[in-house]
Amino acid sequence: MGAYILRxxxxxxxxxxxxxxxxFVVIQFAPGGPVEQVIARLQGQGGGAMDRVSGGGGDAxxxxxxxxxxxxxxxxxxxxxxxxxxxxxxxxxxxxxxxPLERFFGMLWNYIRFDFGESYFRDISVIDLIIEKMPVxxxxxxxxxxxxxxxxxxxxxxxxVKDGSAFDIWTSGIVIVGYAIPGFLFAILLMVLFAGGxxxxxxxxxxxxxxxxxxxxxxxxxxxxxxxxxxPLTAMVLSAFATTTLLxxxxxxxxxxxxxxxxxxxxxxxxxxxLYGHVFRNAMLIIIAGFPGAFISSFFxxxxxxxxxxxxxxxGLLGFRSILDRDYAVVFAxxxxxxxMGLLVGLLSDLIYTWVDPRIDFxxxxx
Numbered sequence: 245m246g247a248y249i250l251r252x253x254x255x256x257x258x259x260x261x262x263x264x265x266x267x268f269v270v271i272q273f274a275p276g277g278p279v280e281q282v283i284a285r286l287q288g289q290g291g292g293a294m295d296r297v298s299g300g301g302g303d304a305x306x307x308x309x310x311x312x313x314x315x316x317x318x319x320x321x322x323x324x325x326x327x328x329x330x331x332x333x334x335x336x337x338x339x340x341x342x343x344p345l346e347r348f349f350g351m352l353w354n355y356i357r358f359d360f361g362e363s364y365f366r367d368i369s370v371i372d373l374i375i376e377k378m379p380v381x382x383x384x385x386x387x388x389x390x391x392x393x394x395x396x397x398x399x400x401x402x403x404x405v406k407d408g409s410a411f412d413i414w415t416s417g418i419v420i421v422g423y424a425i426p427g428f429l430f431a432i433l434l435m436v437l438f439a440g441g442x443x444x445x446x447x448x449x450x451x452x453x454x455x456x457x458x459x460x461x462x463x464x465x466x467x468x469x470x471x472x473x474x475x476p477l478t479a480m481v482l483s484a485f486a487t488t489t490l491l492x493x494x495x496x497x498x499x500x501x502x503x504x505x506x507x508x509x510x511x512x513x514x515x516x517x518x519l520y521g522h523v524f525r526n527a528m529l530i531i532i533a534g535f536p537g538a539f540i541s542s543f544f545x546x547x548x549x550x551x552x553x554x555x556x557x558x559x560g561l562l563g564f565r566s567i568l569d570r571d572y573a574v575v576f577a578x579x580x581x582x583x584x585m586g587l588l589v590g591l592l593s594d595l596i597y598t599w600v601d602p603r604i605d606f607x608x609x610x611x
Contacts, residue, residue, distance in 0.1 A: 256587045278570045360577035370577040380558030392485040400492025423486035428549035431479035450555040499527040536589045
């Protein structure tokens with residue numbers, strides 16, 4: 245198994261390199277980069293990014309250069325009339341004064357050492373920025389995964405046992421309808437019904453905790469935390485358990501029809517003993533092994549609209565805003581971190597396969 249793990253770890257190197265290279269080409273050379281963002285803000289309302297670039301507070305930094313200079317031509321849209329020295333400082337600030345290959349390999353060297361630098365437009369390191377947004381994503385991802393699995397596995401087993409019955413048909417219809425309803429649409433419905441819309445005002449619409457959270461007792465803090473998560477999790481869970489439910493059902497049906505189940509029944513074992521003593525371990529192999537991947541998927545993706553609707557400042561919203569602002573330091577760092585975690589979780593899933601079923605041996609397979 246050690247050789248297999250080593251091969252998988254070594255394969256992560258070209259995989260990560262390919263992901264970062266393609267993303268660098270697509271994003272880095274797209275129009276409307278960070279320099280253009282600063283120029284647009286300067287020509288418009290100013291502030292924001294300019295405070296970060298000029299290295300000071302507002303007007304004091306702006307006085308460093310004569311931005312109303314002689315109309316020199318520029319390769320940046322909207323830069324006509326700005327002092328070339330000011331444009332040169334912007335390029336140096338963002339690293340665009342270096343050739344693309346030098347920027348790319350310099351970025352990779354820093355990432356290998358887990359040095360992700362600072363955000364272009366926020367006076368904070370990328371790691372600190374990610375850590376700042378983690379509580380929301382951890383809360384949504386962890387509880388979504390646990391709740392969906394807690395619903396999906398018992399329901400899928402029951403559907404397999406009652407295959408073809410009225411219970412199976414009706415629950416399948418409910419699961420499919422729930423899966424078809426977009427989570428953000430259901431979130432809006434919940435907001436209208438229960439969060440101060442046209443009906444009831446039972447749940448909050450902002451943040452993970454209340455403003456007086458620090459002054460609450462521990463039991464009240466826990467209640468307050470889940471009070472804020474109730475609507476977002478309900479909106480996300482609606483469609484989250486559909487795939488796992490049907491996968492569990494089909495996995496159990498496939499095992500129930502095998503010869504060893506017929507033999508176990510012939511020995512006089514009860515249906516419960518057959519189901520949980522023989523079928524369960526084999527049928528749950530794919531479900532258990534897929535748990536880390538499901539958690540990572542719900543942790544890092546699919547929450548942007550939910551975070552926006554319920555004013556939850558998490559990683560989904562961070563990534564979206566970073567792309568809009570062309571904050572490449574955040575975009576590439578999060579891409580690298582999430583890609584690396586995804587590859588490691590894939591390896592972890594394989595290891596869980598071998599732990600759940602020792603008959604699986606990846607050493608004997610070509611990778």
